[in-house]
Amino acid sequence: MSVMKVLGLILLHVGLVTPGTQICQNPDENAYSIITCGAPGKNGLPGMNGSNGAKGEIGEPGPPGLQGTAGSPGAKGERGDNGQQGPQGPKGERGDSMGPAIENLKLQMTAMDSRMRDLQSNLERQEKVFSFGKGIARSSNKIYIMNNLEVTYDEAKAICASGGGQLAVPRTQEENQAIFSLRKKVQAHSFMGINDIESEGDFRDLSGQVITYFNWRAGEPNNLRNNEDCVEMWEDGGWNDENCANRRFFVCEF
Numbered sequence: 578m579s580v581m582k583v584l585g586l587i588l589l590h591v592g593l594v595t596p597g598t599q600i601c602q603n604p605d606e607n608a609y610s611i612i613t614c615g616a617p618g619k620n621g622l623p624g625m626n627g628s629n630g631a632k633g634e635i636g637e638p639g640p641p642g643l644q645g646t647a648g649s650p651g652a653k654g655e656r657g658d659n660g661q662q663g664p665q666g667p668k669g670e671r672g673d674s675m676g677p678a679i680e681n682l683k684l685q686m687t688a689m690d691s692r693m694r695d696l697q698s699n700l701e702r703q704e705k706v707f708s709f710g711k712g713i714a715r716s717s718n719k720i721y722i723m724n725n726l727e728v729t730y731d732e733a734k735a736i737c738a739s740g741g742g743q744l745a746v747p748r749t750q751e752e753n754q755a756i757f758s759l760r761k762k763v764q765a766h767s768f769m770g771i772n773d774i775e776s777e778g779d780f781r782d783l784s785g786q787v788i789t790y791f792n793w794r795a796g797e798p799n800n801l802r803n804n805e806d807c808v809e810m811w812e813d814g815g816w817n818d819e820n821c822a823n824r825r826f827f828v829c830e831f
């Protein structure tokens with residue numbers, strides 16, 4: 578009996594080897610193995626999970642991923658508060674393109690202001706004349722105002738001059754008629770701006786110019802009592818030389 582069979586009988590006797598099982602020698606290791614010679618046994622229960630292994634090294638970077646699609650726009654936010662005012666910037670250089678125009682405009686405004694003052698002054702003088710006027714008449718280029726004062730010739734001259742005019746001097750039939758229309762309203766004699774004070778019989782206006790239009794009444798000028806050097810208009814429109822110190826109404830022309 579071989580050694581293997583004796584061993585098999587011993588193991589069978591102690592129950593370690595079941596019938597159908599045989600002991601075989603491993604030819605490479607010169608050892609013995611127990612080999613089940615009968616039907617294959619059932620699988621055993623799964624073993625328990627082993628513990629986690631050590632952490633591995635960091636791997637190489639992978640290839641870049643594909644670009645994602647753009648997301649939908651978000652909702653509009655509320656308007657923020659106004660910021661604080663910034664510091665004032667440096668003063669710019671003065672431009673010169675408008676300089677001459679502005680200076681010219683200033684000169685024009687100054688001239689207009691002066692003109693306005695002149696007009697205002699004239700208006701005030703004329704209002705002063707109108708304030709004592711008893712009537713107004715017009716010729717083609719003059720305005721005549723009859724006053725309600727009876728004064729001397731020199732006083733009459735001064736009053737008309739203070740109003741910006743002068744004692745009326747009719748130089749045409751039309752102007753004489755215009756003055757006459759005023760004189761009829763007061764039914765009295767009125768001084769005019771004609772006299773021969775400088776030289777008897779040489780009648781001139783207040784600026785010394787020779788008079789070329791006359792409308793003397795019959796018998797005038799007669800220089801009565803050698804003392805009539807100022808001309809007045811009578812109620813018929815005719816002229817008379819009169820004493821300059823006598824008081825008369827008068828007509829101013831403008």
Ligand SMILES: [Ca+2]
Nearest residue numbers: 773800805806
């Ligand atoms: Ca005279």
Ligand SMILES: [Ca+2]
Nearest residue numbers: 799800805818
């Ligand atoms: Ca006379």
